[in-house]
Amino acid sequence: MTAAGDGGPAATLEPALDEALAQAAEAAAGVSxxxxxxxxxxxxxxxxxxxxxxxxxxxxxxxxxxxxxxxxxxxxxxxxxxxxxxxxxxxxxxxxxxxxxxxxxxxxxxxxxxxxxxxxxxxxxxxxxxxxxxxxxxxxxxxxxxxxxxxxxxxxxxxxxxxxxxxxxxxxxxxxxxxxxKPFGTDLDSARRLDDELHQSFDEDQIFRIDHYMGKETVQNVLALRFANAIFEPIWNRRYVDHVQVTVAERLGVEHRGNFYESAGALRDIVQNHVMQVLSLTLMEPPATMEANAIRDEKVKLLRSVVVPRADQQVEHVVRAQYGAGTCGGEAVPGYREEEGVDPRSMTETYLAMNLAVDNWRWAGVPVYIRTGKRLADRVTEVTMIFQRPPHLPFAGQLTRDLRPDSLKLRIQPDEGISLCFGAKVPGPTFRVRSVSMDFSYQQAFPGGTAEAYERLLLDAMTGDAMLFIRSDEVDQAWQIVAPIQEAFAFGEPPLAHYPAGSWGPIEADRLIEATGRQWSNP
Ligand SMILES: NC(=O)c1ccc[n+]([C@@H]2O[C@H](COP(=O)([O-])OP(=O)(O)OC[C@H]3O[C@@H](n4cnc5c(N)ncnc54)[C@H](OP(=O)(O)O)[C@@H]3O)[C@@H](O)[C@H]2O)c1
Missing domain, CATH: 3.40.50.720 (NAD(P)-binding Rossmann-like Domain)
Known part of the structure; x- marks a missing residue:
């Protein structure tokens, strides 16, 4: 890492010393x-x-x-x-x-x-x-x-x-x-009832709703990436972004929590809370300040812009599925219905893929694809912005066959960091171009490691900083987005698909995205 004064020579600092100096400066400025x-x-x-x-x-x-x-x-x-x-x-x-x-x-x-x-x-x-x-x-x-x-x-x-x-x-x-x-209710009505109960005794500004994803450094880094840099924001819109993907994949199954999971499912367990939080930070408008309500106002505005198809239209937008027996991490594992505490005829989804539209000036016409599941091929949480292809490629067709659209991947866990994927010339006599990746790794840049989400959130709650906590209207809006999907599920729609444990999900999810000529960006 390098530090340089105005026009002065650059000095190289040890990363640990560099961090210590930064922390001392923060303390002196009253930031810590x-x-x-x-x-x-x-x-x-x-x-x-x-x-x-x-x-x-x-x-x-x-x-x-x-x-x-x-x-x-x-x-x-x-x-x-x-x-x-x-x-x-x-x-x-x-x-x-x-x-x-x-x-x-x-x-x-x-x-x-x-x-x-x-x-x-x-x-x-x-x-x-x-x-x-x-x-x-x-x-x-x-x-x-x-x-x-x-x-x-x-x-x-x-x-x-x-x-x-x-x-x-x-x-x-x-x-x-x-x-x-969490859970802040199990559907829109119960969430509103819970809020009414809490508000009878505590004012909203006394209530700190935890979504532990918000305590992750990498989720907060979405704000730094977007609003501490000038180079990303100009392309963060419909003119440059083709579509957005959010993946929350787990290798684990339901472990000993089959009983709990039966009443939750992927929609309630992951999509209504974690996915909506990450999505709103990634797509919201710039806040005027980092003050809690300035950020939460923008998040809720974004959630309000999400188009919610009616329950009878959900079948075109949502794939729900359950894992069957398979091999995960080299180990043979049972199917969901064979797990302890799970009904052998269970219809609970362990996988969900969906596409959403965000109907505002910035994102009109840019599809957002979301998928989450248990017993998938890898454990990874990431947001990928996939950019539009160049309007014209001057290279002969087969020379660009390994060129994927440019993308920016925000890796939230486990290998925390950011990757920019773009085309580069392959060394050699022809003008062959293929995709390469430029990586930022949290662990390499900040070797001290990142704090556990609960440490940050507890400290914030003790100091009264509500920025990373979920406001009542955010919870409500997120439930409004998933409510028609819950309604469709109650009518048995869309039909429950299946996927083998250890795969990247059901074929129906591939069809959902491939129908528009796009592909899931698997790690
Ligand atoms: N565990 C997790 O990883 C996790 C993750 C995210 C969110 N959460 C949420 O965190 C909350 C707690 O989860 P948990 O897994 O810790 O639950 P848990 O292990 O079942 O613990 C429940 C606790 O509540 C107490 N309790 C329940 N009913 C009570 C009553 N009527 N009077 C007094 N005490 C009562 C229990 O006390 P006794 O056992 O002494 O009776 C126990 O201490 C839940 O809302 C859960 O959804 C948990």
Whole structure:
């Protein structure tokens, strides 16, 4: 990496030193933020998400000195475990005492409240514990409530907190925020009901809805790519882009979560949330500032521009499918209907492909192809902008047979980075041209590694920065886009297709895109 002053000689810096200097400059400019003292209350403290994501993320933030001095966690769930057992679990999430002394010091004051969310006494006890922590741990009345529990309890918890005054900022200007995990409803009606319930107790600006995709550096980098550079934005429109592809492919099947997946399916699990988030960031208009509502206004405007075909037209736009037995990563794997917890006659889709249109000035006439599935050939999440072909190729036909349209691939995971694919002359006596790729790799450019999504999101929620959280109208709009597809599914349309595990999906999905002379851009 190279740093150069105005007209001065370029100096080469070690990447680590370079990063450290950048961080010091950020700190001096007040850009790197440390939250105010706060008590984080985890509803669902004995559950999977708390153990796998929330507690490890908090522990890492402690190790990075990113937590405030006045900090405590209170776990709330039914399991009859006491403070000591909860603290042991918190330590286990951090990989033990030696691994993280800063966390070890904090964990000593963590508390656990055993109780049912349906009972008022749970919230009364919680309020007492939080008051005690204000005195003993210096949490100063600030609360971050994290709903990491079953969605049917979201409204009850919010109501219980409100009945005990936990939803209102305290007298000294303290804050009360509510972090909500997906799913935000299971369809448009239930999402609206959930919002009504939450809004009875918390104002919208107190609610932080998490879509962990938004915490990924590579998703945020879509904003940097588009709005920190002058070279991409001029071609980011219908005049240059032929079509857009979004792929969210998983190699894994449903693992031990067959029961959960039966009631979810690819449309609800991935498309309504993650895909809509990535799509709106990629296609939205430039925001005036990086302020939370400036960005969320643009995202929701984009979602409003998505054309939603009626349910009876969905058959032309959507392919749904289920995986059968096959070979994935060299291993023989069962079909979806043979998975544990899955109905042997299940109609739940494990794969979905669709095309959408965005009816606005920038994107009119540019199709957007989306596909997501389990048990596909590879694990990859990426957005690809495929550009139009040159209007005229002066080379003889067979000399360009290996030339694909130019494309820009935003690789969100796992091999995070960006690839620009364009035509280059093949060395030799003829003017043969073929596609080559120019790659930017996050890991090479920033060898320190990227933070886990939950670390960033928890820190943002503690500091009150809502930019990466989903606003109520975004959720609503995304449900409006998928509602006609849900309606079509309820009528058995389109018919369920099948694909072998380890493939790139059903033949019907290839036909969907090939009907317009295009192809899926497989990694
Ligand atoms: N796990 C993931 O990777 C993941 C990813 C994304 C989103 N999410 C979302 O995060 C939320 C939590 O998921 P999870 O997998 O952690 O669920 P989970 O393992 O089933 O945990 C549920 C938690 O809620 C508590 N709970 C449930 N009903 C309760 C009640 N009536 N009173 C008191 N406590 C109650 C449970 O306590 P007891 O067990 O002690 O009764 C447990 O701590 C869900 O909304 C899920 O959709 C999870």
């Amino acid at each position: 933020r440390r939250p105010e003292p706060v008590a984080v209350v985890i509803f669902g403290a004995s559950g999977d998400l708390a153990a796998r994501k929330i507690l490890p993320a908090l522990a890492t933030l402690a190790a990075r000195q990113a937590l405030p001095d006045g900090f405590a966690v209170v776990g709330v769930a039914r399991s009859e475990i006491g403070d000591d057992e909860f603290r042991d679990r918190c330590m286990a999430a951090a990989g033990g005492e030696e691994a993280n002394p800063a966390w070890t010091r904090l964990v000593r004051q963590f508390r656990y409240v055993a109780g049912d969310y349906g009972e008022d006494v749970t919230f009364a006890t919680l309020a007492e514990v939080l008051d005690e922590l204000d005195a003993s741990a210096g949490t100063r009345g600030n609360r971050l409530y994290y709903l990491a529990t079953v969605p049917s309890m979201f409204g009850r918890v919010a109501g219980g907190l409100a009945r005990h005054g936990g939803n209102r900022p305290g007298p000294g200007g303290s804050f009360a925020r509510l972090v909500v995990e």
